[in-house]
Amino acid sequence: MSPVLDIAGLVKTFGGLTATDHVSLTVDTGEIHALIGPNGAGKSTLINQICGEIIPNAGQIHLAGRDVTRLPPAGRVALGLGRTFQITSLLDDMTVRENLGLAIQAREGGNFRIFDRAAKRNEVWDEADSVLAGSALSARAGVKVADLAHGEKKQLELLMALSQRPRVLLLDEPMAGLGHVESQQMIEALNAARGECAMLLVEHDMEAVFALADRISVLVYGRIIAAGTAEEIRANPAVREAYLGEEDA
């Protein structure tokens, strides 16, 4: 089966600095592929090229078999590229259920035809209720976002991103700022979402990476220095020296 996301030879330079240096990786259907690397390795630059916010100097990006290298961000979203909503896009004065309902409605185009309006509206709320019932926010549906803990906001952000039914979801440090219990809940939520879409997970939290990733690519100074399963990456001397050594210290 061809990969849902196929990145080949991506180069992006900023003046004299090569932030991504012929980066290639694939994300297969149903796969969680983690991208790890020290600060300044080029992870954000790579993600921004995948989203379409930065156009590469060289290389290609294929999404669901289509060449999207020069397609604007909205076109990529339409082809199934998802990204976690930023917490700042949550509506503080609305409840968890209302925020999720709005995200589902946005997927449906937001302007219901007059005839099926009530039926559609019910479908939206039914879907929101069923998603929430199976989530860590099951008891928080009626709570305003302003009253949620940080970890709960991140959970809601994830549910809203998944509600768009992306083919591949880009997750930019979903564990950032979470405590131990919240991290465990996020790992569980991502594991539960495994069958729904492929994921490219950029994450510094190695416990989460090793718990979730089917494959791991290691980016150092703009280059992929290793790629493989968790076991292969753990055992790779170059990776340990360049990156994991920091964790062991």
Ligand SMILES: Nc1ncnc2c1ncn2[C@@H]1O[C@H](COP(=O)(O)OP(=O)(O)OP(=O)(O)O)[C@@H](O)[C@H]1O
């Ligand atoms: N717009 C820009 N102009 C100039 N240099 C940039 C720009 N964006 C990134 N860089 C440089 O490119 C390199 C890669 O940065 P990038 O933010 O992609 O790394 P990162 O792996 O995401 O780091 P972190 O883990 O700290 O977020 C860094 O040396 C950074 O200073």
